[in-house]
Amino acid sequence: MTAVPVPGTPSGLPDASGHFGPYGGRFVPEALIAALDELTEAHATAQRDPAFLAELDRLLATYAGRPTPLTDARRLSEHAGGARILLKREDLAHTGSHKINNVLGQALLTQKMGKRRVIAETGAGQHGVATATAAALFGFDCTVYMGEEDTRRQALNVARMRLLGAEVIPVRTGTRTLKDATNEAFRDWVANVESTHYCIGSVVGPHPFPAMVRDFQRIIGVEARQQCLDLVGRLPDAVVACVGGGSNAMGAFHAFIPDASVALVGCEAGGDGVETGRHAAPLTAGSPGVLHGARSYLMQDDDGQTQDTTSISAGLDYPGVGPEHSWLRDSGRATYTGIADGWAMQALEKLAKSEGILCAIETAHAFAGACDWGRAQVQAGRSAEDLVIIINTSGRGDKDVDTAARWFGLVTAEDVAEAELVRAREGEQP
Amino acid sequence: MTALSDMFARTRAEGRAALIGYLPVGYPSYDESVAAMLAMVAAGVDAVEVGVPYTDPGMDGPVIQVAVDAALRAGSRVAHVFDAVRTVSPHAPVVVMGYWNPVEKYGPARWAADLQAAGGSGMITPDLIPEEAQPWIAAAGERDLDPVFLVAPSSTDERLEAVARVNRGMVYVASTMGVTGTRATVGNRAQELVERMRTVTDLPLAVGLGVSDGAQAAEVAAFADGVIVGSALVRALGDGGVEAVRALAADLADGVRRT
Known part of the structure; x- marks a missing residue:
């Protein structure tokens, strides 16, 4: 293996073979190793190539809309014990989430490697939309795998991907969610690896993906750190982010890892409540194992079979998590907590009504977790006026309006029936 | 020496390739899966690859995905794998085929x-590469078991050598870039890969992925030491039960004996 350590990372990890302590590595069919070596090499070279970095910076600025702002959320602070809340606005990036940061980086690498086709897995559809967008921009063929269950709950994003020219393949095996979409994308990649790049959407998968996706996402924390220094004159007390696979959290956390005074808080999907066992919170309630090419915390039974997950959020409904998060968890540098569906939805509503920002349901988990963290600090005796919390606002909530409307009862059964009747009548017209 | 190595010594002496048949434990039920394994041995399969059902079989195509999914839903557990090995191993050498996490x-x-x-006799680990396999290689060594790794058409010469250094019993040569499943042709990349692998090892080389009938088995047997058949047998079991497995195994066994 010609694995090369990624330069300039504050933690110095992963090591040359792609491990974060006991986590990470490569647990994949031999057929993929040549492509993973090629990608590792291409990424390491690109990170040292001023022309590549300049081109990526140009795309991030002129196409994705970076830097994203840091918004002072004054009205939200009462929900967090009075702490000052700063929102890192990844929801304002092109395509509506942080996913574009990673995808533009991988698209440039794809071009460098001379490949013309990209494939992706997607849960909520945010990464699928970002990949379809980059494929359109670069002129690549694009296939997105999405669990059938998710194509139903995120139908709007399916339409967006198709509008952008991507082929969306509903996956009907297993649990029909993100886990199975990822399996199907790996199978496609094994068969087509010589012409195709697998654009993984999170800090998961075999080396070099966890490190590479982190490197493309760490701009979130790099910007937020400076913006906070400029605005507040000091570092924040906490950085809070939601964690499914963990790319927005890793991106937000990474620049702060050397800053020991900054708490790093990851919010997993607590589903019906972590204590019920029906959740998607491997770092909170799982155990180490191997899934999708890497060793990390995961939800598994006594036989090592992957367990079904439960979450209102398609993007967090995943039994695994990135290996670097497992490392941060064990080392104590970051803490992780499970946020139940109901608490996340309350936070979504609070944010919408107090700041006029409708965030993705994934992101709402981070708001709930930040409120918990702020209140706990105040209860522990810290002065609320002295607390500054950055919440990574990873995505916007347009795609979730339907789910939220049903959750809050904003549309009645009669509204839905009437809308379907109108649609049916329109369909009858010649 | 494991029973698997003895078997290859015998088939080499007979001047033919060995036939290795795969079936997962618990599909469509535990009893039928073991009956089908014994039936294919009686019909001329030389060694049995006992599959460990796993929720995320990334190296498998649709036929095996559906079968292992059904096996898991029917309650197949890891303990059943050892029961199946215990029942089949008196009749033929057994290698287990399993993804790494259950282990x-x-x-x-x-x-x-x-x-x-x-x-x-050993275990084939489709998602374990030598670099990550130290705990398994050590454990297998302690128990005289053969750790069997995969090589693929994309493997560099350096990687073929790395596999040759740690592999025992037989090497699993993936015939094409892809997942398990039947294919119209096995293709000439398999033969090229077998020839490349021969320059770095004397271990028996068994070719898998895509073989579904006697004619294809004969084609692969002309250049490999072993022919591995999986999806075609699983499909036969699903469509026609144990009798269909017996008939297909007989056709395949005839294939590896053609000269």
Whole structure:
């Protein structure tokens, strides 16, 4: 293996073979190793190539809309014990989430490697939309795998991907969610690896993906750190982010890892409540194992079979998590907590009504977790006026309006029936 | 020497390739899966690859995905794998085929001990590469089990050598870039890869992925030491039960004996 350590990372990890302590590595069919070596090499070279970095910076600025702002959320602070809340606005990036940061980086690498086709897995559809967008921009063929269950709950994003020219393949095996979409994308990649790049959407998968996706996402924390220094004159007390696979959290956390005074808080999907066992919170309630090419915390039974997950959020409904998060968890540098569906939805509503920002349901988990963290600090005796919390606002909530409307009862059964009747009548017209 | 190595010594002496048949434990039921394994041995399969059902079989195509999914839903557990090995191994050499996480969860040393006690010869690990396999290689070595790795058409010469250094019993040569499943042709990349692998090892080379009938088995048997058949047998079991497995195994066994 010609694995090369990624330069300039504050933690110095992963090591040359792609491990974060006991986590990470490569647990994949031999057929993929040549492509993973090629990608590792291409990424390491690109990170040292001023022309590549300049081109990526140009795309991030002129196409994705970076830097994203840091918004002072004054009205939200009462929900967090009075702490000052700063929102890192990844929801304002092109395509509506942080996913574009990673995808533009991988698209440039794809071009460098001379490949013309990209494939992706997607849960909520945010990464699928970002990949379809980059494929359109670069002129690549694009296939997105999405669990059938998710194509139903995120139908709007399916339409967006198709509008952008991507082929969306509903996956009907297993649990029909993100886990199975990822399996199907790996199978496609094994068969087509010589012409195709697998654009993984999170800090998961075999080396070099966890490190590479982190490197493309760490701009979130790099910007937020400076913006906070400029605005507040000091570092924040906490950085809070939601964690499914963990790319927005890793991106937000990474620049702060050397800053020991900054708490790093990851919010997993607590589903019906972590204590019920029906959740998607491997770092909170799982155990180490191997899934999708890497060793990390995961939800598994006594036989090592992957367990079904439960979450209102398609993007967090995943039994695994990135290996670097497992490392941060064990080392104590970051803490992780499970946020139940109901608490996340309350936070979504609070944010919408107090700041006029409708965030993705994934992101709402981070708001709930930040409120918990702020209140706990105040209860522990810290002065609320002295607390500054950055919440990574990873995505916007347009795609979730339907789910939220049903959750809050904003549309009645009669509204839905009437809308379907109108649609049916329109369909009858010649 | 494991029973698997003895078997290859015998088939080499007979001047033919060995036939290795795969079926997953618990599909469509535990009893039928074991009956089908014994039936294919009676029909001329030289060694049995006992599949460990796993929720995320990334190296498998649709036929095996559906079968292992059904096996898991019907309650197939890891303990059943050792039961199946114990029942089949008196009749033919058995290698287990399994993804890594169930072994890691069970504990590699305990897995190796139980596999040896059940009469197994070794294990094929489709998602374990030599770099990550040290705990398994050590555990298998303790118990005289063969750790079997995969090589693929994309493997560099350096990687073929790395596999040759740690692999025992037989090498699994993936005929094409892709997942398991039947294919109209096996293609000439398999032969090229077998020839490249021969320059770095004397181990028996068994070709898998895509073989579905006697004619294809004969084609592969002309240049390989072993022919591995999986999806076609699983499909036969699903469509026609144990009798269909017996008939297909007989056709395949005839294929590896053609000269």
